[in-house]
Amino acid sequence: MRRLTWYLGVMFCLMPTLALAAAEYSVDSATYLRFQQYAAPGFDKKFQAPATQYLTIDATKIGVDGLSLHFYGWGDAVMGSTLPNEDRYNGNLTYFYLDYRLPSNNAQVKAGRLFVFDGLANEQIDGVSFRTDLPLGLTLSAFGGAPSKLDYEKQTSVTIAGTPVKFYESGNKGDTIVGGRVSSRMAGILELGVSTLYEGGIRTVISNGALVSGNEGFIAPGSLRSYRQLVGGDIWLSPFKMVDLNGHTFYDLASSGIAENSYLLTVRPMEKLSVNGEYTDQSPKNYFAASNLPSLFNPTINDKMRRYGATVTLAATKAVELSVDYRRYNRENKGNSNRCGFDVRGTFVENKVRTGFSYHRVTGADVAPVASITPATRYNELRGYAMYDTHTYVAAFDGIAQLYNQNINGRKSAFELLTSLGYHVTPQLLVSGDISYGQNPDYNDEVKGLLKVVYNFTNEVKGAHK
């Protein structure tokens, strides 16, 4: 932890200097000061004021055409009381990489700590990634390195029937990762992709044949693997202008089964009307196969999770959008749940005024194996908001409430109301304050405050990075 704080400190000082050496750069800084009463279960409420600093730096034109440098990280310090096991100082280097774009074919190489979103990959790695378009409408991409370690790791040790059982949780990642994707495209009609990923060297359960209990039953020793290996296919198909199909299927080779199927069909019979149908299923055995929080995302339970539904969206006018949605959730060993409702959003006065309202009814499955600690899953949810942004002042109001059918901890509802006021001191510098008040089954009166200072500076001539 201390080493990381050090590292971050150095980076925070070094990066601006590096960036200033570049001809074009941008610096985004966001500072948050939170004021809250915080309580962990079983402990008294304590006053806390964590201060968190986020910093993004992007330097383009750093000497070589097409080369750029990107940095993002945060650090924080807690003032007031800390919770048991909570560090007073904390931080994370989220990314820091060099990006080189070749002049054509969308070819690009990145190196450093970076994120890969590609086919089935959704990874933070310390390594390299590469992509290019190939002839005949093909594309190719690849990445490799080490999964960025999380700097926390917990070794849990429990004694069951006199046998000590040890396992690693949460910080647990492998030591190498490689992957890639190949796709084929037909202009305006189809893109088909195949992707794969292998992560090795995952530290897993070390046990002596006993069982470790999780909140959904037992994790059998040996059921967690030391590697992760997946293949997947993805599709985009638009045979007619008004029909789009998006989807993917991921197969887990380590546990030999389909981890996830997820598909979305969109039909636009008229310009203003869009109808969607979606389907997703996941099986814990395969989808959670590489979880490093197995007590919660337990890969050994025999379940199948499905969700499917439809949404109809009508852009009534340019300013008002209405959508009606229905979704059904099905868990083989927990039963069915439904969620349905509607959403209205409005944008007025040249985007200065934005408002919205939504209502949803959720009827959750109440057949659960751990009924005693199961909260009520039948409720109505209401949300409304309005904001006014003059580019000098920003004011926002937000309210959300859940009205439960049954009591949870003696309470039948939860709500939170939030007001935010902001002022642009200069176009680059925003200072804003939020205050929220809420009541819910876990807290009687919850008052939270937040002060935020955002500074976005760029000397780029154009570009629309958000």
Place this chain on the structure above:
Amino acid sequence: MKFTRLIAIVAALAGLLTATVYSVHAASGVSLPASHPEKLEEGRVSCAECHEDQIKGILKPFAAFNHSTQFILNHKFYAGQNDQICSACHKRSFCNDCHLSKEEMKPALKYGDRPDRMIPHRGDYMTQHKIDGKIDKGSCYKCHGRANNEKCMGCHR
């Protein structure tokens, strides 16, 4: 040692392929811009308002990327196939408001002043997560379960 070797192999393969592609296909492919030439406002963007037909760099219609409610809810499909177009407008840190390996602040906390955005975990999420998590546990695994678990471990062990 294994790690450096791995990187070397990936880099060598990448180099080889780039060289091949360039010799076969010299500079004919249209690339996406590194950053979108026009500055856009906050809030929902409709590409079709300013563009017609196809994005040459990826051979898909502009309209497919209109930021409608459905696009935002289902952006994973677009990011999975065409992440490069997202980077033309979004710094990676924009995505990291919601996608992180390690984070202290829930995304909704950072954007109290932007209720119009579709940020997850609005309101007090400690109570509500027990219900959402029960109904659709798989959806949480996109962001928790392999990363971003530090806070969860306090109660889920």
